[in-house]
Amino acid sequence: DCRPAFILAFEKMANLATKTGLTKEIKLKIETPLIHxxxxxxxxxxxxxxxxxxxxxxxxxxxxxxxxxxxxxxxxxxxxxxxxxxxxxxxxxxx
Structure with missing residues (x-):
């Protein structure tokens, strides 16, 4: 799914559901240079x-x-x- 709303929701989930996201060591960011x-x-x-x-x-x-x-x-x-x-x-x- 390449809809912006899906990408944002997935990014939020990744930051809530991964050790990296939970410890706030690194904020995960999904880059979508081709989306538009x-x-x-x-x-x-x-x-x-x-x-x-x-x-x-x-x-x-x-x-x-x-x-x-x-x-x-x-x-x-x-x-x-x-x-x-x-x-x-x-x-x-x-x-």
Whole structure:
């Protein structure tokens, strides 16, 4: 989940439920530098940084060969992001 409210809640939980958080030695902070970028902008940034997207997986329900379904919410966001970025999606889809 990448919603800001979820990230803040998770950060609060981590600071309440870990030894580090309880002893206040270090306050845990979750950094989310990409949270306000579109999927296309994230993909373009990754390309500039040398990310090999053929080695990445976004699918919630990949098959036994590791291929993406092409139908789940995560796959649909990925497909749309690559299309909007004008970059060929190297993801193998099984549907």
């Amino acid at each position: 970028l579109s999927k296309a902008k994230i993909i373009k940034t990754g390309i500039k940084l040398g990310v090999d997207y053929a080695l990445t997986l976004s699918c919630y329900d990949p098959d036994e060969k590791g291929r993406s379904c092409g139908r789940c919410d995560s796959c649909l966001h990925r497909i749309k992001g690559f299309k909007e970025a004008g970059i060929c999606d190297p993801t193998p889809y099984y549907l």
